[in-house]
Amino acid sequence: MSLTGTPFLLTTIVLVVVALALPLTLWTRIGGPAPVRHAARFSMLLFAQATAISLVFVIVNNANGLFDTWGDLLGTGSHVKAAADLGPDGTGGKSPDSEPKVVQKFSPASDKRMGPGVQETRLKGRISGVEGEVYVWLPPQYDDPAYKDRKFPVVEVLPGFPGSAKAWFGTLNVNTQLKPLMEKGEVAPFVIVAPRTTLLGDTDTGCANVPGKVNADTWLSVDVRKMVTDTFRVDERPDGWAVAGYSAGAHCAARLAVAHPDRYRAGVSLSGYNDPAGEPSSLTARTPELRDANNPLKILERAATPPRVALFVSGAENDGYQGGQALKQAAKPPTTVQVSLIPAGAGGHGTAVWKQQVPDVFRWLTRQIGHKS
Template sequence: MGLTSDKVLALVVLSAVLLFAGTVWSWPRLARGGALVVAGRIAVLTTTQVAVLASVGLGANQAFGFYASWADLFGRESGQGVVADHDAGAGSLEVVGTRRVNVPGGARPQIGGRLQEVRVVGRRTHLASPAYVYLPPEYFQPRHRTRAFPAAVVLTGYPGTAAALVKGLHYPQTAHALAASGRMRPMILVMMRPTVAPPRDTECVDVPGGPRTESFFAEDLPEAVARHYRVAGGARGWGVVGDSTGGYCALKLAIHHPRTYAAGAGLSPYYRPPRDATTGDLFHGDGQLRDDADLFRYLERHPAPDTSLLVSTSRHGEDNYRETLRFVDLVAAKRPTRISSIVLDSGGHNFNTWRREIPATLEWLSRRLDGR
């Protein structure tokens, strides 16, 4: 059974409850003296605490989508999904599964839309990554059969899982409700994590001699999706949004590639990539690459891109508050770049905060993208 399986979580929780009850019941016997009895107390307490901590950890992983599998959790996920396809003229997108959207009437695609699990392979980078694609109800309705829809790439934080965008952050359900109420136009959502070379956190950088993550998101992904689905052409057909690491990537992609993404929204973003055990050396001495990855330096040293940006933070609970205000001031002085913000009174770096920001973010994104 997988790490994110409900059965695994239920089994571990049940084990913790039974161990706790057994500890309480057997404690009078374990209260006696003697080395064996003391060893028994240590074993019982240790086992119970491990089970309780495992229950909390699995529950948190289910809620926040940190790790997708046991191999991912223990750092054994090393396959980069590199595909060398010398015959294909373009990248590929393969649908590997389809499921209903958890909305009223979701059994019928014309009412609830559809959620497709896909695998994307990049033509230029040869990187491969899983994703979920949300197709709105209008995509399946006969009167819209020739309509092309705007699309948004939705990115998790690191490590994150694409499933967390569906189960934890409820992007498809939120988009469905907003479109049904007329607050946003129907939109295709391509939901995935920015980690396309697990377990390494590449921060959407084209690593010298390594994974070309930025090129995958800027070129390969939009191309593969557009070849498979009815997506509106041009930059005005595409936006990108993400939280935390995904928020940094979203801003970076919109700033670096305004001809691909007309808008980028960062929820609780940061503005320069870290260097730690998860990233390793991303730049290998390339000072220009390092400076371009710092969004402050990039905007100070390059012409302002023709794109729209949205950033979010909170006055209490987010570490990025002051830096976000500085970023807003910097971008506000740049034309034709446009900047908007969401500032909450309080909210931590977590799913609950982002769920409060996602409806306004999708509405903002919808106003800046065009279909046809």
């Protein structure tokens, strides 16, 4: 039974009802010695508490897109088939552009909470050794005959950790929020791509390449990117690509953008952090070397040539804002950084805050990569 499916939610509701009914009907009818009666009543109370906690967990999980599968919840899921050392650029010496074109097959997303138009596939990364689901939503203009020769800009969206690839659609409602804005011309017609980022069970990969462990960077910035350009009518140039994330996904988005200006022209960080130590479960927080190599601020500071990339960073005090200011101070042209302060009391570190920012974020992205191609 799916962790996020309706059958499991209904099952937990039924169990809560049963757990409440049991003591109401059996409390005074339990016979036998006192120890037996006490044990039976204690078991009923324990059962009621366990089912109530389970129901609350299911509701919170479904609302926030935290755990997608039982493997994600239990920390037993691994989507890494191999983790070779792919070198500094994460390609292992292979040029993605020289690889044969392979059109990936998609089907309508099985989870209807994601809204209409979302498609899903299971991708086997040709270079990264990662295998996982990828969700894609096409803008309303994609099948319009007037746009038949148009190549569309792409935004790759990343959740926090723990987090589901479905969350930008199911929780932040990015597609249902943006569709009317795209139809009115207020926001560019972006193709939105949401790949799996939980690849190592209960360990956050930091969206990095760590030989012998995972090649998450290559999965996101090479394999997923190549699949999208092979399958859909999208801009292949970095000028047509952006990456956006919230929380741990915000750290990933900023890092990927500044590390790969040859793949992304813009990055969006919502309530993120620079130092991977901001996420204690992160693989990249385990040694000073990994922390330094995967800190977007350090990448900017040591870049011989400032990357041609634009960053949008938002956050509350002590929750992304200071990190954004540090990036802004370190940025040198052509790097640009826009920092937005989230007022105290606006909702804290949560999906409600990030959901409200979606229209403004995509208006900003429209100015960065929303040009015609």
